[in-house]
Amino acid sequence: MAAAIGKSLRELAIQLSLLNHQIGARLELQDVDIDCLDLIDRLGPLSPSGLARQAGLHPATITGILDRLESGGWVVRERDQSDRRAVLVRAQRDRYPDLMRLYAGMNRSMNEIYAGYEESELEVIADFLQRTANAGRGATDALSDNR
Amino acid sequence: MAAAIGKSLRELAIQLSLLNHQIGARLELQDVDIDCLDLIDRLGPLSPSGLARQAGLHPATITGILDRLESGGWVVRERDQSDRRAVLVRAQRDRYPDLMRLYAGMNRSMNEIYAGYEESELEVIADFLQRTANAGRGATDALSDNR
């Protein structure tokens, strides 16, 4: 059973990655841009260097990514009040509908899937996904730390 | 609860994507290369054009990806017997240990997670993941079809 989950998980990973790619193409963004936008949205306003650490990318690469995201109106760069060298990147919520429209098909399918489960089962699933995401973060950090 | 799952799912997607990136970097491969290798392994020997369709990429892009995968010994290109224009790409299983070693950390964490669930719960989870992967494929296809 563990093997079946592993298999589905890998399959899920690649499918979500391909979906990400398609959505990125529609918005004239790279897939990594969408990833970064998600990180910015989730981890709140943060600095380019902080984002670089989270995404495991070179700071100079982040500059290019932010240029694209900013010129598309997805984020804004603000001066940090307390440290005038620093920049705070903030997601522009009013741009969200454009993203959600592209996720609409996926969301609809997911709602149908949710409908087929008991609340208690959904709880188990949510917990599992959270644990798995944390495991992914741990494994990623371990790889990037050990050089 | 559905919202919690959606949140965790997005988080999981990005974490797995970042893990993919780290692993790709260790193997001197692009992230998309790993995705393609996975597709080749899962969908069996298939043609470059078939792979291009599955991955939503331009055929010429696939050529470059296969060049990298082949020079690294991850896949081989074989002539198709029945159609001499065509090529069959086959994954090289003897290269798998090198991949698994990089996934070792993630696999260990996953095994710990599995251990915390009943068999019946794992069944629910496996089923959910499979459905979600299918939903992802459907949503991706819908986006790439509609232009």
Next chain:
DNA sequence: GCCATATAATACGATACCCGTACAATATGT
């Protein structure tokens, strides 16, 4: 307060990637 050092973000240039087009080889249909 002053100066050396550290840190943040980005500009710039080199390398590599992705894709549109062209092309050679082979298959298919009339």
Next chain:
DNA sequence: ACATATTGTACGGGTATCGTATTATATGGC
């Protein structure tokens, strides 16, 4: 048999990523 379609790849252009250098600001020692 010959026109057309299809497969895979070579080639060139535009662009992304990253290493390094640079500018601006912060921090710590004296």
